[in-house]
Amino acid sequence: xxxxxxPEDLQTLGKGLEGRSPQEAIAWALETFNPDIALACSFGxxxxxxxxxxxxxxxxxxxxxxxxxxxxxxxxxxxxxxxEKYNIQPVRYRPFLSVEDQAKVYGDELWTQNxxxxxxxRKVQPLTQALKPLKAWIxxxxxxxxxxxxxxxxxxxxxxxxxxxxxxxxxxxxxQVWSYISENQVPYCALHDQGYPSIGCAPCTRRVAAGEDxxxxxxxxxxxxxxxxxx
Numbered sequence: 001x002x003x004x005x006x007p008e009d010l011q012t013l014g015k016g017l018e019g020r021s022p023q024e025a026i027a028w029a030l031e032t033f034n035p036d037i038a039l040a041c042s043f044g045x046x047x048x049x050x051x052x053x054x055x056x057x058x059x060x061x062x063x064x065x066x067x068x069x070x071x072x073x074x075x076x077x078x079x080x081x082x083x084e085k086y087n088i089q090p091v092r093y094r095p096f097l098s099v100e101d102q103a104k105v106y107g108d109e110l111w112t113q114n115x116x117x118x119x120x121x122r123k124v125q126p127l128t129q130a131l132k133p134l135k136a137w138i139x140x141x142x143x144x145x146x147x148x149x150x151x152x153x154x155x156x157x158x159x160x161x162x163x164x165x166x167x168x169x170x171x172x173x174x175x176q177v178w179s180y181i182s183e184n185q186v187p188y189c190a191l192h193d194q195g196y197p198s199i200g201c202a203p204c205t206r207r208v209a210a211g212e213d214x215x216x217x218x219x220x221x222x223x224x225x226x227x228x229x230x231x
Contacts (some may be wrong), residue, residue, distance in 0.1 A: 014153035022168035046140030
């Protein structure tokens with residue numbers, strides 16, 4: 001555990017931040033844990049909003065992303081736009097195996113046979129490496145994204161990775177995220193305008209039809225709703 005913080009302390013801190021702005025949660029986290037804290041960015045709507053907020057609070061905030069080597073071209077494009085706009089240097093973490101080497105060991109297109117194993121190698125393992133030197137990380141998860149996230153605290157203990165997890169946007173709605181992006185002219189992924197509210201790897205993400213759950217386009221055809229990063 002981080003010195004002086006118990007899970008109960010963190011729960012109390014999280015409750016104290018309810019009803020306050022995400023920027024207050026970010027400012028508290030960066031002041032408390034710097035330099036051992038980083039923002040995880042997937043380049044989705046929530047995370048680009050967080051980049052804008054965090055850079056305005058601390059221009060040298062550490063940012064990292066997980067490059068599964070299966071991301072959409074549009075994801076790399078918005079990454080580059082963020083780098084240019086905010087003068088940031090996000091650190092890239094990649095899987096131990098290339099897509100080609102993974103296919104040699106596990107067969108072609110593992111994601112069509114065992115998406116949990118694929119996510120474990122291409123997302124969870126790199127995240128484990130990214131978080132290893134840190135005491136806290138900032139994420140863009142929101143409570144109304146999925147039932148698995150409904151109880152997310154603004155500040156909480158991440159028992160899976162053994163560090164403090166800060167979710168500044170946990171209470172926000174989708175509309176609040178987009179209002180912030182619009183008002184602050186934050187670069188965002190073009191796929192959001194093409195029916196992709198939640199964006200992951202290209203082979204495992206499809207457009208969402210009107211009336212479908214926003215995360216219905218992730219791992220369509222499987223009883224899977226999370227990649228393992230927030231479980």
